[in-house]
Amino acid sequence: MRWTPYAFSALLAPSIHALLRFSCSQLVIERLDPLVNPGELQSPHLHQIIGGNAFNASMDPSVAPPDLATCTTCTFAEDFSNYWTAVLFFRARNGTFKRVPIKGNVGFEQSQGGMTVYYTPTIQMGKPREKITAFKKGFRMIVGNPTYRTETEAKRFRQLTYTCLQNMNTRTGETLDFPKKPCPAGIMANVRFPTCWDGVNLDSPDHMSHVAYPSSGTFESDGPCPASHPIKIPQLFYEVIWDTTKFNDMSLWPEDGSQPFIWSFGDATGYGNHGDYVFGWKDNALQKAMDSNCYINCPELKSQSITEGNKCAQQQKVKENIDGWLTELPGGQMVN
Template sequence: MFYSSLSRHLALLAVVSVANAWFRLPCTGPLVQERVDPILSPTQVPSQHVHTVHGAYSEELAVRWHPVQLTRMIPDFKANSTFDTLRASKCTSCQVAQDLSNYWFPKLYFRDPKTKMFEAVPNGGLLVYYQNRGSLDKANGGPGLKAFPPGFRMITGNPVARSKKYQDGLGTQAELAERAIAWACLRYTTSNPDYYGTGGFPHTDCEAGFQSRLHFPACWDGKNVDSADHRSHVAFLSILDNGSCPSTHPVGLMKLFYEITWDIHSFAGRWKESDGWPFVYATGDATGYSFHGDFQNGWDVNVLQNAIDKCNNPNDDTINGVADACSYFTMIPAANAASCQLPSVVNEEVKGPFAKLPG
């Protein structure tokens, strides 16, 4: 489903009018790009497809992900020990020092219509929005939102999805989960305006970048930091980007929203629209419906709670989501964040060109 720029901007204005504290967390180059997935495949290295991972790196995390050491480390693979491992990290590829979380999502590839070979599409890092949304926010008369607890983790999206199942607007958790996968085709020209959609890929070049977008649940059951499917302990707000929480999940959290901008324009001279859109996710998905994202909490919980409660001053840039304006955050220079990289533990090529995707 496509949206016009005007309608999208009007919708954003409506959301901003009820927002309280929020901030944008910039993450520079990836921590690592390979087939690892500590949530869905904690005992399987390599995992099923290539992910781009951002965030914290500790020596313990590197050892735990290494296939040679995996058997020895599995007995200690618990939610709390994972949180403790992240809190012991020596660096992060994101730019707030108190956030030692991990964020990851599948990589995008270009499949050349002539050679049928796959090549990795470069992306400009990751931008994570931490948004105060919903009726539980203090700005909307609620008790206030809570910081993610130690050991908390969750996923959004479905890596095996290949088509749309639900009519937009049903408001069920299944429909909201489907609509949580979105994209923007950025052009920045009046003759070729931006356009937006959910689920399936666009059909044109995006001169200023193709942007994958992910909405995460913002309602928590208040008890479990994870669940067997990594979804059931959380729920979406009733209208996805705002609204109320279901009674089964009465605790409001900061709503995470990922933006990843891929440079598909660098391949513009190698395909035409009659070829069909030549980009696929690392899942092998040429439809776009399988995009998904993971979050593993590594925050200093007290710092995040203070930011939620107090970094909402209308007289400074916290009102505009500028993380640097929140006095509880220590910002990391972009060059320092970019130097934080986890050595690859899977011995395979992930950039291409190659005839078959890894996995």
């Protein structure tokens, strides 16, 4: 089935009132993390980063990324935010590792790696639309925990999941752990962030405490925000499609048939799924989009082609081999 806005909306329930969905190509793959390891030229594990080319080991929250960036990999040209996740590896029977490539999502096939980003301002539930407050200059957050290895731990975060793609339009059967069988069209990692803000802090020591999930229900069911975090913010959502298809031959998998994919921080369960975000939209562009009822495309925002976004790239700050067959994960991360 060819992707259309109507086909996409059929995948979501309840119906979307407004939605931004756009592509951001790969900016760089390297061991940097300005939130967890600020100032360190190599963080412990490898990340894949998209967005504005102001990304660096240290990102001063008082300086807006648009003031430093000269380009962005995102198709909305006013979005200089940075979005990143860990990197997926395949572990062969002989114990060597191969980085799994990323492919473009439905409608964004020309994208060079990267991911699909969503900002959903509200869900239509047959009642007046609530005000959604866009993120502010200096805002940043993390969702998920790379140390988690059990389902009980993973359930502390809502909607950090995987989809075993039967085809590129599959949007059902999400799991908290890695799929146990080969996926015909790849594995999609889904990263959904909390949707309530305390209204005061743009960050917190753990990069999580200033945001929260609805006190009951979910964002999709229009659940209310807790009193401690009363401000509704957009649901930020990443879809990352890992092209695992070249590793679908079961003769390459472990002899016991266990799944062979490993996050770059050494997680073979998938329960450590997590994502990071540094806000960087220019001026009030995101608030304007949240107020406008934009659906998929947004004429109120400046756009650029995927081809143009593909041109925006960074070199690794510290050159490191991340391709070919590796005898260990980058940074010497142990599988655990």
